[in-house]
Amino acid sequence: MHQNLLKYKHYRYLKLFLVLAVASIALYFSQGEDQPANGGTLQGYILGITSAFFILLLTFLGIRKRSYSSNMGTVEGWTSAHVFLGTSLLLITTLHAAFQVGWNVHTLAYILMLAVIFSGFFGLFAYMHYPRILSSNNNGTSQDQWFDDLQEIDEKIKNLAISCRTGVRLMVLSAIENTQLDSTLFKQLRGKDGSKIRLQSGSKQLVTNKNQEIIIDILSTAIPNSQKQAEASALNEILTLFSRRQRLLKIIRRTLQVKAYLKAWLIFHIPITIALLAALIVHILVVFIYW
């Protein structure tokens, strides 16, 4: 019932892609001996106009995606076509340009197009690959719930910390306070854990508490050293909670990272598309002026 966007309608657009590929290759080789293959031949024109038309069509996805009550197909269908037609451009434009590249505005358009297409490939890969990871990482719990759980654990730890000696208590609190979950897309992508901890109370210096390892170490050594029974059991509980916290943070960080991957590539894909459109207009104008 569920069908991924490549398989959409029994590979409708893959089939179209194959037909296009064969047709454009045939067209390319139909260029006669007397006029070498070039963007300026009849065949070259056909290939060029097709390419330009496809680029506009692909760009239109951004608008269709936001026309929420549109009856013009489904967004999945549009995306499926987008991916296959986008890929076919690789062939069609190359044949249009007849492998002629140089330091000019024509090649600039070509290179921008390649950038869009290859970022698209990454996007496609992300769309195909990451949801599965996200699903198994989240294991049925939503991101909001993870954050709620985290907050609950923090509350509990803070309450338990009251019955610990001051040094340990401050460390525990600083570990919580300096836990870092990235908010910018770039940091989320990197997925580096910048959590810190203050080991000496009063000192300004924070040291890394990556993966909550330091605090967990400290707690496990503090337990046998604690003088009071009550403190020992509180520390013990805090330790368990920190272990859960560690696992939770890992999951959240991974979720954020994966979600960032799913979004970030579009930040290249879309602006380069705009640049491509600009370069394309120049290309076409230039060609007509210097004709």
Place this chain on the structure above:
Amino acid sequence: MDSHKYKVVIIGSGPAGLSAAARAAHYSQEGSSHLLLEAFSSPAKTIFQYQKGKHVMDEPGFLDLRSPMEFVAGKRETVLQAWEDGLKNCEVNVQYETEVVSISGENPNFIIKLKNGNEITSENVILSIGLQGNPRKLGMPGDDESDFVRYTLEDPAEFEDKTIVVIGAGDAAIENALGLAQQNTVHIINRKNEFARAKEGNLNAVLAAINSKSNEFYCGYNTNVKSVQLPDGNGQNGAIVLDTPDGDKEIACDCIIARLGAIAPRRFVESCGVQFPNDKPDSIPDLDNQYQSNVKGLYIIGALGGYPLIKQAMNQGYDVIEFIHGKEIKPADHPLLEQQFKLLPYAMDAQKVLELYQQRVPMFRRMNALAFRELIIESNIVIALDEELYTETQKEEKIARNAGVSKLTKLIKAGDYIFKKGDYSNSFYTIVEGEVYLDSGTGKKFTVGAGQFFGEMSLLSGRPRKAHAIASSDCILIETSRRIMIKLMNSNDEVAEGINRIFITRALQGAFSPKLPNKELVQLAGTVEMLEFKANEEIFKEGEKGAELYLIRSGTVSLSKGNVVTVQLQSGDLVGQMALMGNPVRLHTAKAAVRVEALKINRQQFITLVKSNPDEIKVLQKNLAELMKNSNSMGSVVEAAETVSFLLDKGLGEATNALVIDETLCVACDNCETACAETHNGISRLDRESGSSFAGLHIPISCRHCEQPHCMKDCPADAIHRAESGEVFIDTSCIGCGNCETNCPYDVIKMSYDMPKKPSLFAWMFMGVGSGPGEPKKVTIDKKAKDKGKKAVKCDACMDLKGGPACVRACPTGAAIRISPNDFVELVDGR
């Protein structure tokens, strides 16, 4: 003995009697004498016994009051005072503390015996003694009226910090429970799953109390009383044992207040010579439409005559005096009736038409004429006309509409569909004239004629129509909404039985196509038992020996092997037929996934059915083989079966159209939510990320469009409907009470203000105005929206969008789809 012979003696000074007496006093000035007798020490004992300060309601709103006595909604005290004043002003001749013990004779020679031994003679008698006579008891050891078990509650303030169990679902029970709840822990016990009989105001109040977390107010639905344990000594707690959907439950309590309604003081009424249509305890004496019983000159009005509301009782009191004085007046709701019949081709008076119609339909024939009248007023009268007449009548309709008439006879063209196969409509149709053709679309065709009814399948099962219904020319139908029909079936066993019987007959016909003479089939249907199973109740167990099969009437049944669900079956499907068609040992455990009603068919009945049409056995065998195949293919893939269990668990068994997201495809772009908000006034009706997941399938919080929508029950405004294409939607008449929000088990209804209008997509894209597509994170609600208040919002499956659900169409990856239980196998198989 009072030697004077009265023109009319009125017995009982409730609203009915008071109004009658006041009108009679008017005629006394013209020399015809009257007397009002009341057993109690002041007028209107029933109202007197309401709780102090009770708000007395003046429903039904569309009915005008016609009485010399005043009555407007207000405090009990105000109402009573107005009546006391009215009695004086109208110079009513009343005697209190005068209980009547017998009435004999007939017009014009009645002899009325009083408890004090006196006798009174009269030409006419109006009996308006109400129904309060004998409260209905619990019917089990220990139920006698005592300090522990009570049938009335005079002053709720008498109780403080006690635990009290109130039994009943009517207005009295609700009002008592609410009155007590302020300073006690209260449990209200409802035999049914909704407060169907309660009036609007009470309904809202009790649901609000149940939902409120600030008081100790609990409600047990679908709960019956099993036994009562009287307290051992004074001041001690007693207890009540309840039979609940989750098993037996004991509640220790200080007091039980049972408000189970009352039984008509029938013996007394019968002793006057009045006949009742049947032996049922709630049956109402047969009256003509002048409220006269079979005893000439003995009139019965008010609650005793089957009219449970004050205004109706008062109107009848006025009217009956007019009738006695030979005035042919029309009842106060007569104009409503006239409008219903307005476009029919009769020259007859509306009252005559009404009588005619009741005679035409056997099931309604024995209904109280007045109850039938009410049914007609609340239903639609539909007439199917041929082209020419249709156009002509349409003009007439237009004129009436322009004159401001809101409800009129409904016109359709002959040959048009009344409903189509697959439609989700669920009203009930009774044919009074002409014929209707039912066409199953698979070759089975039936004709239903005058006096018969159809549409009961969808009414009872919540499933789409199983056939097309086509109107013949000039046929006239009574179209009754599900809500009214359910109410009628709850209050009138005869109608309930009549519909059930036909349902069973037709269900058997549908399942076995027996070639039995109709009489035999109906007889057989009469022996078939109807069973009800609670959610998660087992119908039978794997390995058990079985000798019967079940035909599902409503709900979903899951079949499982071991612990693994392999198949789910729905209304119209057979369960357990294997036991009768081969192996008597059950191969599966059958369990009700939601509340299920099923017909139990035993071996004998089964043999009779299939013997009559041996060809059908092949069909049954084929279906069974199909079922076994599906079950085995599912059972062999444990994950698939587990997934189905998960889906059933999340309520998809009762869904007709639910959103299911494939997590392995979903890129978390939330385009579905954005699309929903954009197509629905800025408020998303789905919450993608919340909800539950299992094995890569995610069921977001979003409407399932249940077969029998829980949200619909208890909607006081009757604002929730099901479109013919199945979508459950809320119309603009929502009053924002929040009942549906509470009643939906899947948490999909939100209460929300209207959202402010948004700048266009292009303004956002190119000028950065507004927050972009989707539900805004921060909004300021404008004053107009605030004044309008929060209204319930929920998914309408985009019934107004041509392309269908926007969420699904906006999903770039194909992760979001909408399915019904029929798609389960395909859904999990394809994974």
